[in-house]
Amino acid sequence: xxxxxxxxxxxxxxxxxxxxxxxxxxxxxxxxxxxxxxxxxxxxxxxxxxxxxxxxxxxxxxxxxxxxxxxxxxxxxxxxxxxxxxxxxxxxxxxxxxxxxxxxxxxxxxxxxxxxxxxxxxxxxxxxxxxxxxxxxxxxxxxxxxxxxxxxxxxxxxxxxxxxxxxxxxxxxxxxxxxxxxxxxxxxxxxxxxxxxxxxxxxxxxxxxxxxxxxxxxxxxxxxxxxxxxxxxxxxxxxxxxxxxxxxxxxxxxxxxxxxxxxxxxxxxxxxxxxxxxxxxxxxxxxxxxxxxxxxxxxxxxxxxxxxxxxxxxxxxxxxxxxxxxxxxxxxxxxxxxxxxxxxxxxxxxxxxxxxxxxxxxxxxxxxxxxxxxxxxxxx
Amino acid sequence: xxxxxxxxxxxxxxxxxxxxxxxxxxxxxxxxxxxxxxxxxxxxxxxxxxxxxxxxxxxxxxxxxxxxxxxxxxxxxxxxxxxxxxxxxxxxxxxxxxxxxxxxxxxxxxxxxxxxxxxxxxxxxxxxxxxxxxxxxxxxxx
Numbered sequence: 440x441x442x443x444x445x446x447x448x449x450x451x452x453x454x455x456x457x458x459x460x461x462x463x464x465x466x467x468x469x470x471x472x473x474x475x476x477x478x479x480x481x482x483x484x485x486x487x488x489x490x491x492x493x494x495x496x497x498x499x500x501x502x503x504x505x506x507x508x509x510x511x512x513x514x515x516x517x518x519x520x521x522x523x524x525x526x527x528x529x530x531x532x533x534x535x536x537x538x539x540x541x542x543x544x545x546x547x548x549x550x551x552x553x554x555x556x557x558x559x560x561x562x563x564x565x566x567x568x569x570x571x572x573x574x575x576x577x578x579x580x581x582x583x584x585x586x587x588x589x590x591x592x593x594x595x596x597x598x599x600x601x602x603x604x605x606x607x608x609x610x611x612x613x614x615x616x617x618x619x620x621x622x623x624x625x626x627x628x629x630x631x632x633x634x635x636x637x638x639x640x641x642x643x644x645x646x647x648x649x650x651x652x653x654x655x656x657x658x659x660x661x662x663x664x665x666x667x668x669x670x671x672x673x674x675x676x677x678x679x680x681x682x683x684x685x686x687x688x689x690x691x692x693x694x695x696x697x698x699x700x701x702x703x704x705x706x707x708x709x710x711x712x713x714x715x716x717x718x719x720x721x722x723x724x725x726x727x728x729x730x731x732x733x734x735x736x737x738x739x740x741x742x743x744x745x746x747x748x749x750x751x752x753x754x755x756x757x758x759x760x761x762x763x764x765x766x767x768x769x770x771x772x773x774x775x776x777x778x779x780x781x782x783x784x785x786x787x788x789x790x791x792x793x794x795x796x797x798x799x800x801x802x803x804x805x806x807x808x809x810x811x812x813x814x815x816x817x818x819x
Numbered sequence: 820x821x822x823x824x825x826x827x828x829x830x831x832x833x834x835x836x837x838x839x840x841x842x843x844x845x846x847x848x849x850x851x852x853x854x855x856x857x858x859x860x861x862x863x864x865x866x867x868x869x870x871x872x873x874x875x876x877x878x879x880x881x882x883x884x885x886x887x888x889x890x891x892x893x894x895x896x897x898x899x900x901x902x903x904x905x906x907x908x909x910x911x912x913x914x915x916x917x918x919x920x921x922x923x924x925x926x927x928x929x930x931x932x933x934x935x936x937x938x939x940x941x942x943x944x945x946x947x948x949x950x951x952x953x954x955x956x957x958x959x960x961x
Contacts, residue, residue, distance in 0.1 A: 556898040562831060569833035570865045571922045573952050575894060575902035576910040583892035584912060591890070591935040635910075636893040684865075684912060684922040689890050 443472025443654035450647035457489035460542025460650025473665030481537035485517030514805025518773035519812025523674035542650030543769035599741035601628030611761025644763035670819035673705030694731035847951030927956035
């Protein structure tokens with residue numbers, strides 16, 4: 440069960456390094472849970488994006504004497520995989536209390552270059568990336584390949600995709616920390632400049648700083664802690680490809696396999712879900728995950744979102760913290776999906792609270808819709 | 820496929836390993852290769868040391884160098900040279916007539932002329948000794 444959550448300062452935190460984001464988020468998660476740091480005997484993180492953020496260096500820095508460690512790094516969805524692993528490690532007795540932590544100073548250190556070539560500047564390229572690097576694709580372009588194919592096969596429109604960004608922005612307006620809070624319209628999104636056709640600037644997530652921490656422990660221990668425990672009802676993960684050139688079916692992600700698996704493990708159906716916290720790196724990411732998770736048929740996502748279900752007051756509110764599209768995306772967003780789910784399930788989401796929120800579904804997407812992790816959380 | 824020689828290569832350069840090298844070398848002499856598994860018939864790209872379907876040793880096969888645009892994007896923003904000086908340009912996934920898919924650029928026409936299903940043909944640009952990089956342009960009569 441999840442007993443503690445913490446966010447570090449965001450969306451702009453020039454006073455913090457990536458590692459300091461980890462530390463601050465951990466301090467806040469400990470205070471939230473009311474659990475001593477010494478209780479932590481398991482650790483999960485996904486390093487490699489900043490100096491000294493690899494799992495063992497982080498464990499040393501944070502002073503965690505782990506009996507269980509998991510450094511699974513599958514991109515932004517790593518933390519959905521970590522929850523699956525951590526819950527199982529606790530269940531089988533490998534450890535009692537697991538910390539997940541993440542931190543990034545991407546905006547302050549690198550600017551807003553992530554989506555359009557900032558990651559990739561080498562002149563000689565080894566490994567399978569050498570079959571893509573000579574062609575100048577960008578991170579945005581990778582998702583644009585999916586959006587274009589989805590439009591071709593199913594008639595999905597830019598206006599339908601824009602609806603996703605508009606709904607998330609409405610929630611951002613309720614979050615005083617969100618990077619962008621002013622309301623936007625579908626017309627604003629489709630009138631914003633094209634970054635990689637058919638994706639416009641407002642189809643793309645923001646770049647920010649930020650970090651998060653999540654603490655899981657046994658149901659027994661949770662009884663004595665400060666917050667209501669949130670149960671991991673079911674989790675699953677999988678991948679279809681890593682590099683975008685290998686996706687094969689450009690409209691279907693690994694969520695088509697792992698989301699039904701997570702539902703089966705939880706004994707739940709999509710109709711049981713009260714809120715979805717989906718990785719909104721781009722509007723198309725949400726659309727594909729929505730279809731693959733079974734909320735509508737493949738190809739019908741555009742019409743589904745246009746009906747307004749994902750908006751505030753709809754039956755499936757999306758990214759109630761303002762998401763990556765408007766609030767916080769420091770490079771890997773997966774941990775924030777878990778934190779916002781917990782906030783909703785505890786009933787602590789303030790103006791953004793989804794009424795009677797009992798089941799939340801977090802789906803992370805790592806890479807280029809490559810590695811997908813689905814986690815169903817609920818009041819225990 | 821045609822080979823364009825003598826242009827200054829300023830893009831990221833593939834660093835072939837023993838499995839990748841025959842692909843790049845063949846492309847530098849005008850042949851576009853993919854792999855086919857003698858055990859199960861699976862066709863694959865990029866080249867690997869085993870068949871991704873059954874695990875057997877794959878063999879090289881030569882493609883005709885024709886295909887269609889499976890999906891594409893027009894990149895309009897890119898932060899680093901040389902690409903930022905070439906905006907806008909088309910990045911596409913090409914489905915070869917033989918069934919495998921490859922990423923590439925579609926050149927030789929305006930970016931707005933490219934569409935899903937567009938027939939294209941390959942040509943190769945010599946990037947270094949024994950390294951030819953495939954590109955795509957609108958196909959002539961088929």
